[in-house]
Amino acid sequence: MRFARYIGYRLVTALPVIFGIIVLNFLLIHLAPGDAASVLAGESGAATPEYMDELRHKFGLDQSLGMQFLTYVSNMAHFNLGYSYRNDADVSSLILERLGPTSLLMLTAFGTAVALGIILGLVAATGRNSWRDNIISLISLVAYATPGFWLGLMMIVIFSIGLGWLPTSGFDTVGAGHEGWAEVWDVARHLVMPAVSLALFYLALYARLMRASVLEQTGMDYVTTARAKGQTERRIMTGHVLRNALLPIVTIAGVQAGNLIGGSIVVETVFGWPGIGTLAFNALQSRDLNLLLAIFFMSACLIVIINLAVDVIYVMLDPRMEI
Amino acid sequence: MVMIVQPEPSTLAHYAVTAGNIPPIATQIYEGLVTYDWDQNPQPNLATSWEIAPDGKSITFKLREGVVFHNGKPFTSADVQFSFMEILKKYHPFAPLLLAELTGVDTPDEKTAVLLLANPAPYLMKALAGRDLPIMCKSVFEGTQILQNPSANKPIGTGPFKFGQWDRGQFVRLDRNDKYWKPGLPYLDHIIARFIPDAATRSAALETGEAHFAGYSAVNYADLARMKTNPILDTTMKGYEMTPALSVLELNAKHPPLDKKEVRQAIAYAIDRKVILRDVMYGYGKPATGPLSSLFKAVGFYTDDVRNYDVPDRLEIANKLLDGAGLPRGANGMRFGMHLEVNSFGEQWLRQAEYLKQALAIVGVDLTLRSEDTATWLRRVYTDYDYDINEPFLSQGVDPVYGLNKQYLTSQIRKGVTFVNDSFYANPEFDGILNEAMREQDHDKRAVLYKKAQHILAEDCPLVWLIDVQYVSVFNRKLHDHTTGPLGTQQAFERAWLET
Numbered sequence: 001m002r003f004a005r006y007i008g009y010r011l012v013t014a015l016p017v018i019f020g021i022i023v024l025n026f027l028l029i030h031l032a033p034g035d036a037a038s039v040l041a042g043e044s045g046a047a048t049p050e051y052m053d054e055l056r057h058k059f060g061l062d063q064s065l066g067m068q069f070l071t072y073v074s075n076m077a078h079f080n081l082g083y084s085y086r087n088d089a090d091v092s093s094l095i096l097e098r099l100g101p102t103s104l105l106m107l108t109a110f111g112t113a114v115a116l117g118i119i120l121g122l123v124a125a126t127g128r129n130s131w132r133d134n135i136i137s138l139i140s141l142v143a144y145a146t147p148g149f150w151l152g153l154m155m156i157v158i159f160s161i162g163l164g165w166l167p168t169s170g171f172d173t174v175g176a177g178h179e180g181w182a183e184v185w186d187v188a189r190h191l192v193m194p195a196v197s198l199a200l201f202y203l204a205l206y207a208r209l210m211r212a213s214v215l216e217q218t219g220m221d222y223v224t225t226a227r228a229k230g231q232t233e234r235r236i237m238t239g240h241v242l243r244n245a246l247l248p249i250v251t252i253a254g255v256q257a258g259n260l261i262g263g264s265i266v267v268e269t270v271f272g273w274p275g276i277g278t279l280a281f282n283a284l285q286s287r288d289l290n291l292l293l294a295i296f297f298m299s300a301c302l303i304v305i306i307n308l309a310v311d312v313i314y315v316m317l318d319p320r321m322e323i
Numbered sequence: 324m325v326m327i328v329q330p331e332p333s334t335l336a337h338y339a340v341t342a343g344n345i346p347p348i349a350t351q352i353y354e355g356l357v358t359y360d361w362d363q364n365p366q367p368n369l370a371t372s373w374e375i376a377p378d379g380k381s382i383t384f385k386l387r388e389g390v391v392f393h394n395g396k397p398f399t400s401a402d403v404q405f406s407f408m409e410i411l412k413k414y415h416p417f418a419p420l421l422l423a424e425l426t427g428v429d430t431p432d433e434k435t436a437v438l439l440l441a442n443p444a445p446y447l448m449k450a451l452a453g454r455d456l457p458i459m460c461k462s463v464f465e466g467t468q469i470l471q472n473p474s475a476n477k478p479i480g481t482g483p484f485k486f487g488q489w490d491r492g493q494f495v496r497l498d499r500n501d502k503y504w505k506p507g508l509p510y511l512d513h514i515i516a517r518f519i520p521d522a523a524t525r526s527a528a529l530e531t532g533e534a535h536f537a538g539y540s541a542v543n544y545a546d547l548a549r550m551k552t553n554p555i556l557d558t559t560m561k562g563y564e565m566t567p568a569l570s571v572l573e574l575n576a577k578h579p580p581l582d583k584k585e586v587r588q589a590i591a592y593a594i595d596r597k598v599i600l601r602d603v604m605y606g607y608g609k610p611a612t613g614p615l616s617s618l619f620k621a622v623g624f625y626t627d628d629v630r631n632y633d634v635p636d637r638l639e640i641a642n643k644l645l646d647g648a649g650l651p652r653g654a655n656g657m658r659f660g661m662h663l664e665v666n667s668f669g670e671q672w673l674r675q676a677e678y679l680k681q682a683l684a685i686v687g688v689d690l691t692l693r694s695e696d697t698a699t700w701l702r703r704v705y706t707d708y709d710y711d712i713n714e715p716f717l718s719q720g721v722d723p724v725y726g727l728n729k730q731y732l733t734s735q736i737r738k739g740v741t742f743v744n745d746s747f748y749a750n751p752e753f754d755g756i757l758n759e760a761m762r763e764q765d766h767d768k769r770a771v772l773y774k775k776a777q778h779i780l781a782e783d784c785p786l787v788w789l790i791d792v793q794y795v796s797v798f799n800r801k802l803h804d805h806t807t808g809p810l811g812t813q814q815a816f817e818r819a820w821l822e823t
């Protein structure tokens with residue numbers, strides 16, 4: 001019950017934050033020079049002033065900034081994210097159709113990175129300076145220093161062009177008409193390379209962090225106490241050290257989870273993955289303000305939720321913390 | 324069949340947006356009154372025959388029987404009238420040029436449409452393909468807000484393929500139109516237009532056989548050499564005969580010393596176009612000789628008998644011109660500094676800009692490169708006019724009317740409108756020639772006028788013409804009959820077929 005009330009309280013206090021973000025985003029975006037009408041006309045090669053006026057009228061750009069803001073806020077209050085004139089489509093449907101692929105890629109990559117990172121870090125720390133520690137440290141150093149896009153391209157060269165095992169790009173085989181498990185398998189084959197090239201950097205980071213964190217904890221007094229009590233090394237590791245060592249990982253992962261929405265533009269571009277990152281980038285390039293604001297809004301909400309989740313996980317891991 | 328379209332179109336409203344990535348998809352769906360043979364002569368399509376009145380002020384089209392739109396509605400003269408008067412004339416970005424003379428469309432019967440013109444418009448017969456002036460279905464648009472019509476992204480036309488599905492960020496699927504008016508066509512069951520933002524991945528998709536066709540230089544020029552050695556791929560430069568384009572430098576004549584003809588000419592002399600062609604364009608294209616693409620040679624409008632800026636002693640001439648203009652070299656060897664606005668539509672333009680900086684430094688012009696994103700760049704150049712030198716890429720349309728009028732006429736100095744006369748070129752004599760050529764019905768007389776116009780422009784040098792662009796298509800050898808006319812990628816793949 002206390003838990004539910006706490007979450008409710010956090011969500012209510014988040015509302016002014018989100019409103020502030022909406023206002024700030026709106027103002028920041030309008031500082032960028034150029035507008036959607038001129039980009040659209042620019043791509044068309046030529047246009048009349050009348051045509052451009054018509055576009056601006058259609059986009060609502062001929063109204064004062066205050067009016068535009070009021071319209072925007074009132075739309076938001078009605079859960080209406082607006083219309084993307086550039087794409088001739090509803091903003092909410094544009095975002096929704098990207099949400100699935102983005103979440104799939106992000107959760108796969110992030111889940112793999114966190115899980116494998118923790119395991120590798122633990123393995124390395126428990127055999128400090130052994131051959132497996134050295135190998136894991138070396139690999140994570142290389143992975144940490146390798147740019148994701150380069151890795152992606154190299155994988156395409158090796159696994160698609162060279163060996164022909166995996167498709168180069170896309171979400172699934174277009175027009176193949178797979179259903180059921182065949183479709184799952186098809187998507188999984190497309191998912192492997194983007195997920196790996198996205199995950200590797202984070203994996204290296206978490207492995208290194210986990211290793212350092214475990215080593216730090218094993219030197220603590222409570223570990224000596226546990227040993228003195230006669231607990232097995234395995235029990236000490238899983239029962240005491242691991243829970244404490246996970247706290248910094250949760251902190252960092254919580255911060256980085258916020259990057260996930262925007263952080264994958266590069267990988268999305270290389271693998272032609274229909275994600276939100278490229279949608280946001282194109283919206284920015286073409287000054288598609290409704291779409292861009294909606295994506296910002298969504299990221300803001302997501303970060304609020306992730307922060308909340310991190311705090312809840314803290315409490316679960318560390319009973320000393322109170323809500 | 325899978326083709327690569329780059330970048331993904333923002334909309335398929337082909338009648339209101341003329342971005343170059345829309346026609347490869349839209350022309351499979353929308354058709355024009357005519358199509359063109361390899362000699363660029365009009366051939367029957369939705370119109371079976373046509374007659375131009377002796378005074379040039381009307382064109383009568385007989386329309387094809389038995390054509391139906393994808394929604395089942397029969398195609399009649401009412402559709403032609405509505406398409407021209409209510410959609411194209413009002414919303415097509417090129418209408419102020421191509422349809423300026425169009426005053427109405429008469430429909431004496433269901434299968435006859437008469438375009439009425441205030442003055443002769445000889446260029447119009449070149450622009451009636453589905454790429455330039457498509458025919459839409461009246462009942463889809465009637466009584467709606469044209470620009471908000473839902474068919475913008477679910478187009479309904481008469482073409483060999485019907486719109487199927489658009490998964491944004493991934494692909495557009497087109498399905499065979501079983502009721503197409505050409506018996507037995509098209510051969511393909513589906514066309515899938517895929518969008519892959521990364522150039523290296525696009526190349527990889529072709530190399531693995533995942534995609535079969537990439538037109539319009541969707542593949543980086545740098546990758547083409549490798550593609551050519553791949554046994555499953557081939558390339559062609561055909562299919563771009565009606566898509567002339569030049570890369571140029573625009574010089575802002577409001578910013579001294581660019582107001583002096585000698586200074587502009589000196590800049591034109593200082594640049595070695597062969598270096599740009601070799602190092603930036605990887606050899607695809609030709610050095611531009613003047614304001615008109617050499618593709619217009621085929622129809623007799625092009626001439627290279629103009630001031631030649633590509634002569635062996637060009638650097639001496641450039642230095643002499645700059646000395647003569649009262650711009651001596653300063654202590655650091657530079658005469659004056661200028662900003663160059665880097666084109667934001669791709670990496671090659673930055674490379675070209677880097678070369679230009681070096682080339683102009685040799686004659687003492689100190690260039691500072693400025694890279695901005697597309698919206699900022701367009702605003703700076705075409706609305707604020709806050710630029711010295713700009714490096715755009717100009718498509719020249721199907722007739723000189725298109726490329727020359729919008730770029731050089733005094734009346735085309737239009738604040739806030741992109742890709743028009745932003746270099747403030749104003750020459751009444753030249754304007755007169757162009758206006759005369761626009762209405763001249765005799766082809767040979769037109770050609771003489773346009774040659775004169777090119778001569779004047781080359782002398783006044785309001786722009787520096789760099790490269791006559793050549794696009795390339797890469798295709799899988801299993802794909803046949805994909806490029807069947809001069810519009811190439813921008814006409815339907817009705818006869819294309821795929822070996823299995």
